[in-house]
Amino acid sequence: MDARGRDLRVPPQPGARHGVVIPAAELVERFSRSSGPGGQGVNTTDSRVELLFDPGASAAFSDAQRERVIARLEGRLAGGRLSIVASGERSQLRNREAARARLVALLSEALLPPGPVRRATRPTRGSQIRRLESKKRRGETKAARRRLPPP
Numbered sequence: 001m002d003a004r005g006r007d008l009r010v011p012p013q014p015g016a017r018h019g020v021v022i023p024a025a026e027l028v029e030r031f032s033r034s035s036g037p038g039g040q041g042v043n044t045t046d047s048r049v050e051l052l053f054d055p056g057a058s059a060a061f062s063d064a065q066r067e068r069v070i071a072r073l074e075g076r077l078a079g080g081r082l083s084i085v086a087s088g089e090r091s092q093l094r095n096r097e098a099a100r101a102r103l104v105a106l107l108s109e110a111l112l113p114p115g116p117v118r119r120a121t122r123p124t125r126g127s128q129i130r131r132l133e134s135k136k137r138r139g140e141t142k143a144a145r146r147r148l149p150p151p
Helices: 039-043 063-072 092-111 125-145
Strands: 008-010 020-022 027-032 048-053 081-086
Touching: 008 092, 020 092, 027 092, 048 092, 063 092, 081 092
Parallel strands: none
Antiparallel strands: 008 020, 027 048, 048 081
């Protein structure tokens, strides 16, 4: 299963009813030497993969999806681009597949619509009493640990 030059498919889910297909032209792969396992080959093969994707410039998303993805992945974006590095495997191909799988997982999570808004409710009288009794018991336990003043 070769990852090279294929479009990336995010499966259908809430927030992306028909799924999303990211064209291969929007994905940039860079390769470098990995510091991971590989024995002698680790010094000669470029098995580390860095997958770059710019969600703001992607034509794969609707406007609402693009805004949601950028807002959710804001902390991971560097210069507006999402960078995913995979170097855990010995082969470049498996690292490419791992990076693509991670990108699909991130985008799937970012595309989900926000959950229901929590309605504020007041704590019940019983729960308030239990909370205060628990605090009182905890205070008594700590007070019992203190040194008694000299007589």
